[in-house]
Amino acid sequence: MPSFDVDGRQDTLVPKRMVDVKAARAAIIDDTEELCRLVLGPRDYLMSCSADELLSQQAITRFRLDHSFPVGGEALFGEIAAISGLSEINVRQIIRQAVVKDILQESCPDVVSHNSVSRLLAEDPVIHDWVSASREEFWPAAAQTCNAMARFPGSEVPSETVEKEEIALSDVKRFKFH
Structure with a gap:
């Protein structure tokens, strides 16, 4: 089921x-x-x-909130904040938004635990890295696509791309991931 x-x-x-x-x-x-x-x-x-769904995924992977407590265990917002280096207020906001989207769970008030989604992020480095790359690199690049189209209208020149719109993606990085 x-x-x-x-x-x-x-x-x-x-x-x-x-x-x-x-x-x-x-x-x-x-x-x-x-x-x-x-x-x-x-x-x-x-x-x-809304971008907040992507934002919570980006924050979870960037600050390794999914790795801040063990699968099968629980943690308080303050404990996660101390491990991640974020403020408790930021951790609470990020995690509660992730709970709404079924990425983590708040088993009782102020107590966070993993569900199957966050467990996958915590235990599968390929999935974790894919989510991280898509939120850290692909999402910002997508947000700059229209700027590149406006700056280089009709261009088919490979160098006239989103990367020229201040997105620092190297070909080496991109091809290593795929």
Whole structure:
């Protein structure tokens, strides 16, 4: 049964070899996302797109909040703050936003514990690094894409890119990750 319980599955329930079932799963995900947008309606849909979800993921990986207490254990906001070097107020804000998005859990007031999502971040370095890279590099680059398009209209020159808009991504770094 799918769950965000700390001991829940880390992967999909669908085996990779079941191509038809994988396709059905992808269709369900797409249809559910569309249903959510339809239920929200145009105004609420546009207003629901928020950077704070990405911000909490970026903060969790950058400051290693997912590594600040053991899987199966609990920690107070102040303890996480002391380990991470962030203020307790910042830790509380980041973690509570992550709790709303099912990334961590607050098992009782002011007590944080892992769920299956944060456990995956804490235990799987590939996933942790992918989330970190996508929030630290891809997200800021995406935010600069329109600036690059305005600065270099119609350009197909490889050097006239987002990187020229003060995003410091080196080809070596990018190709090592992929």
